[in-house]
Ligand SMILES: Cc1cc2nc3c(=O)[nH]c(=O)nc-3n(C[C@H](O)[C@H](O)[C@H](O)COP(=O)(O)OP(=O)(O)OC[C@H]3O[C@@H](n4cnc5c(N)ncnc54)[C@H](O)[C@@H]3O)c2cc1C
């Protein structure tokens with residue numbers, strides 16, 4: 001089968017066996033979005049993961065959901081995940097308090113191919129909660145800053161009050177050699193940043209398009225338009241990577257729930273190359 | 287080439303136009319500046335000027351009763367403020383406010399319309415340059431209307 005993404009370098013020894021994790025810290029990011037720092041309940045190591053991978057979080061007695069890692073992969077003492085409460089399981093997960101336990105399987109899926117950006121300009125395009133799965137890649141880009149050319153983060157969200165990791169973005173903007181542009185769909189008169197969809201910022205990117213890589217994560221419609229706009233300014237399709245979301249059950253390529261044309265998003269994704277998925281993105285049936 | 291003509295010819299709206307077109311367009315142009323929070327125009331006023339931003343940011347706003355102004359788009363360097371100048375009744379549908387110091391080229395819309403009426407080649411060339419901007423804005427607006435960040439992503 002044609003694999004759409006790069007296989008992740010790390011996998012848990014028994015992929016179907018849940019570990020018991022304990023919430024070490026719980027931080028409210030937005031009214032419906034929380035970040036959980038997780039450690040192994042038995043005090044041992046939890047799991048090794050790469051930026052872009054996800055886990056299956058199991059709220060006991062409620063159900064299991066896929067959630068991307070949002071923390072720094074260099075700090076493997078804890079697993080950091082950011083969850084928005086949208087339904088039964090995600091609500092149960094975000095209600096967990098410090099000290100509570102949950103089941104955890106993984107890590108699963110492909111990783112952001114950050115090392116492919118060595119010697120190149122790197123553009124990160126995030127939409128809404130899509131900034132969370134990209135944060136591990138941003139940590140890595142910063143840690144290895146000298147290896148990359150220009151770094152740009154374009155982040156679009158609904159309103160100024162929906163900006164995720166607001167304080168961290170402000171710090172990064174002050175401290176790092178990285179251009180950060182935040183745009184919102186709507187704002188009051190007091191907002192001094194950009195207003196408009198994130199794709200509108202793409203034609204203004206001052207990057208070397210022939211030698212650039214882009215990482216894109218957000219709602220699928222936004223990713224489709226963003227990837228297409230990046231390609232329009234000259235970034236090759238093969239240099240654009242997206243993180244796809246599909247309903248999942250087993251997360252190990254057995255049940256077929258996450259099927260995406262000839263591939264399984266849980267195994268061959270979630271991070272996939274744009275040239276492999278472009279023609280499938282707009283199809284309602286997939 | 288004179289200063290204003292050079293600036294006009296370098297703007298992406300006029301890039302590639304022959305010197306005779308640029309001269310005609312530059313004949314309708316002047317340099318302007320707006321301080322932060324100064325309005326370029328208000329909704330319902332006649333669409334007399336088009337602005338090519340050279341520096342700074344302009345917010346397009348709609349006044350919402352009881353809630354102040356709602357920004358729906360910001361425009362920056364290289365962007366065009368004012369797309370309705372070509373279409374009757376030549377009236378703005380929103381407010382445009384400088385959010386910081388803005389320097390721009392202002393084109394006299396009536397002067398330009400008159401020149402386009404007389405010289406259809408100029409009119410067609412300008413139309414071909416305005417249409418992609420309109421289509422881009424329309425596509426962006428569509429995406430905005432979908433409210434993709436509302437519940438997902
Ligand atoms: C690879 C991958 C990575 C993910 N990473 C994250 C993450 O980092 N943080 C996070 O909060 N969520 C993430 N998700 C989405 C998360 O898995 C879903 O929000 C969750 O499965 C919803 O389950 P539920 O039982 O809470 O809601 P359900 O009862 O299943 O659904 C409730 C409502 O949410 C909607 N919904 C279901 N799935 C999604 C989805 N994927 N996105 C948006 N709305 C959805 C449904 O249409 C329904 O309207 C990821 C999904 C995948 C596949």
Ligand code: FES
Pocket residue numbers: 247248249250251252253254255256257258259264265266267
């Ligand atoms: S979730 Fe079962 S195959 Fe992917």
